[in-house]
Amino acid sequence: MITNKGVGVLGLGLPELGTLGAGSDRSAGSRPVVLVTGAGRLAGIATRIAVRLAEDGWDVATTHWAPYDARMPWGEQPEDVQELGARIRAAGAETVALPADLTDVHTPAALFATVADRLGPVTALVMGHAESVDSDLLSTTVESFDRHFAVNTRASWLLIKAFAEQLKQPEQLTGRARVVALTSDHTAFNCLTGRARAPSTGSCWPRHASSRTSR
Numbered sequence: 001m002i003t004n005k006g007v008g009v010l011g012l013g014l015p016e017l018g019t020l021g022a023g024s025d026r027s028a029g030s031r032p033v034v035l036v037t038g039a040g041r042l043a044g045i046a047t048r049i050a051v052r053l054a055e056d057g058w059d060v061a062t063t064h065w066a067p068y069d070a071r072m073p074w075g076e077q078p079e080d081v082q083e084l085g086a087r088i089r090a091a092g093a094e095t096v097a098l099p100a101d102l103t104d105v106h107t108p109a110a111l112f113a114t115v116a117d118r119l120g121p122v123t124a125l126v127m128g129h130a131e132s133v134d135s136d137l138l139s140t141t142v143e144s145f146d147r148h149f150a151v152n153t154r155a156s157w158l159l160i161k162a163f164a165e166q167l168k169q170p171e172q173l174t175g176r177a178r179v180v181a182l183t184s185d186h187t188a189f190n191c192l193t194g195r196a197r198a199p200s201t202g203s204c205w206p207r208h209a210s211s212r213t214s215r
Contacts, residue, residue, distance in 0.1 A: 031059045031093065033119045035111065037100065037159065038129030038182075040064030042080045045182060046128030050084065053126075054093035061115040061122070062088075063100035063129065071133075094119055102129055102155035103147060108162040116166060124178040125163045127156055156181065 034053050039046040039062035050060045062084065069076045081097050088095040096118045100107050115122055131151035133144055160179055167177060 030120070031057055032123040033059045033061065033115065033121065034124040034126060035061045035063070035115055035122045035163075036126045036128060037063045037102075038127070039084060039097075040066070040069055040081060041074065041077055042083060043074075044128065046126065047080075047084050049126055049128065051087050051091060054088040054091035054095070058124075059094040059119045060088050061096050061098065061111075061119055063098050063102075063111065065100055065102070065129075067101075068131070100129075103150040105154070105158060108155060108158040109165070111159075112162045112166045121166060121168065122163060123176065125159060125180070127159060127179070127181045129155070 034050075036046050036050045036053070038044065039050050041047065046062070050062050054060050062081075064081050066076045066078065085095050085097050096115065098111060098114060100111055102108070112122055129151065131148045133148070135141075135144060163177075163179060
C-alpha cells in the first residue's frame with residue numbers, strides 16, 4: 001500500500017491514498033481507478049506517482065499536453081508518455097494516456113467520461129498539472145496571465161467538480177474517494193519576484209505558495 005502509517009507516496013504526504021484499494025473492490029478482482037494529471041514527462045513528480053499507484057494495485061489514467069511542453073525549454077517528449085505507459089503496464093495495471101488541453105472548459109468532464117469508458121469510474125484524482133512560465137510584473141502578458149488562471153485555477157476546480165459528478169453512488173464511496181493537489185514552489189514573495197503562475201495558485205502572499213509542478 002502507499003501508506004499505512006500516515007507517510008505519503010514518495011514522501012509527498014498523500015492522504016492514505018493507497019488504502020482505497022484495500023476494500024471489497026480489490027477482493028472482487030477489480031482494481032480502483034485513479035486519474036493523474038500532468039504526467040507528460042518522466043522527470044515529473046506526477047509520473048512517479050502514477051507508477052507507484054500502479055504498483056500498489058491501481059489502474060491509472062494519465063494526462064499530458066504536448067503544446068505546453070513545446071513552449072518549454074525541454075521541448076516535446078512523446079517517448080516519455082509511451083515509456084510511462086509501459087512502466088504502468090509492467091506493474092500489472094491497465095492504463096490510458098490522454099492529451100488534455102486544460103484551457104478548454106469542456107476537457108475535465110470529457111476526461112472522466114473517457115476514463116470511465118476505458119478503465120471504469122475514477123475513485124481518486126491526483127492533480128499534478130500546471131501552466132508555469134517565468135515572467136515578472138512588467139513582462140507578464142494578459143494572454144499568459146489568463147492561461148495561468150485557466151489551467152492552474154479554473155481547470156483544477158472543474159476537475160474536482162467533474163470527479164464529484166461522476167460518482168454515481170457517492171454513499172458507497174464515503175470516506176474512500178480522494179482528491180490530491182500537488183505543490184512545489186518557493187514560499188516567500190513569489191508574486192513579486194518571478195512567476196506568472198503565482199497569482200493563479202495563491203502564492204502572492206508572503207510565506208505561502210501553492211502551485212503545481214507540471215502540465
